Amino acid sequence: MNKKAKRRLVVAGGIIVIAMLVIVAIAGAGGAASSLTIADVLSGEYEGQKVQVSGSVVADSLTSEGSRATFEIQPEEGSTDAASTPLTVSYDGALPATFGTGVVAICTGTVEDGVLSATELVTKCPSKYESAEGSLTVKGLLDQADSLTGEATKVCGYVRGDVLAVNAAEGYRFTLESQGATVNVLWDGGLDEAVTDGVALVVAGTLNADGTFTASEQPAIDEAVTE
Known part of the structure; x- marks a missing residue:
């Protein structure tokens, strides 16, 4: 194999490696969210990461500005979550009718400056x-x-x-x-x-x-x- 052929092979190999790294990075960015406790999120170790966290909606914590709702969640009753401070959640979207004080909200999004900027929100509300x-x-x-x-x-x-x-x-x-x-x-x-x-x-x-x-x-x- 002559030098030109070797050079082409090296360049091609480098391009393939770079492309694979880009694909892996993109896949990782859009991957499944890590399921965490409120205490985990408040620790500051997950800034900029996609996470999922659940908690009970704190009374009188909901405020709205346009389509964006901001509220707090705290550990569910009987939970082993050691969080002593509620987590603030910011959600840009329509709240479901099942949402309300005391309801368990399951929030998925990115942690930004200690606030969960949620892109997905579902609730657990027991039938009565x-x-x-x-x-x-x-x-x-x-x-x-x-x-x-x-x-x-x-x-x-x-x-x-x-x-x-x-x-x-x-x-x-x-x-x-x-x-x-x-x-x-x-x-x-x-x-x-x-x-x-x-x-x-x-x-x-x-x-x-x-x-x-x-x-x-x-x-x-x-x-x-x-x-």
């Missing part, structure tokens, strides 16, 4: 069913508004229209209807993913002076009623 026995219809609740405003009670009815995200501009999560009357229900926690238009719910809480109803616990699907 309850009997409507002992609860009022919406009409029955509103007919007794003078005596029931501010009092703990339960109301039942059907979801009408869209179920909104916790940060929706309307300020309420969904509208409940029964016996021809409707009430807008406020709730900052999660909702079962089965809660959609037409589903029968039982909601514990209080009627407000402005005619809205604030839920005090997760609205439950009426186990005895379907539409």
Whole structure:
């Protein structure tokens, strides 16, 4: 083999090696995220890396600016995660209706200056069913508004229209209807993913002076009623 042929072979080999390194780097950048605890992320060892972390949404931590939502998560109850400080998550996208205070959010994204900039967000929200026995219809609740405003009670009815995200501009999560009357229900926690238009719910809480109803616990699907 002459010198020119050897030189060509060396150059070709070098190009192949460089191409392989580039492919490996690209594959690594788009690879699966590392599953970490909140304490791991807060350690500062994963800056600029793609990670996945889950935690319970901290009450009153959600703020919104345009399409971007910022909130905090903390270790789930019973978790071995040793984090003492909540992790701030920034998410540019529509929050699912199941998102809310106390809900476990599974967030995937990149750590930037100690904040998780999430590109993916899913929630775990346990299903809950309850009997409507002992609860009022919406009409029955509103007919007794003078005596029931501010009092703990339960109301039942059907979801009408869209179920909104916790940060929706309307300020309420969904509208409940029964016996021809409707009430807008406020709730900052999660909702079962089965809660959609037409589903029968039982909601514990209080009627407000402005005619809205604030839920005090997760609205439950009426186990005895379907539409």
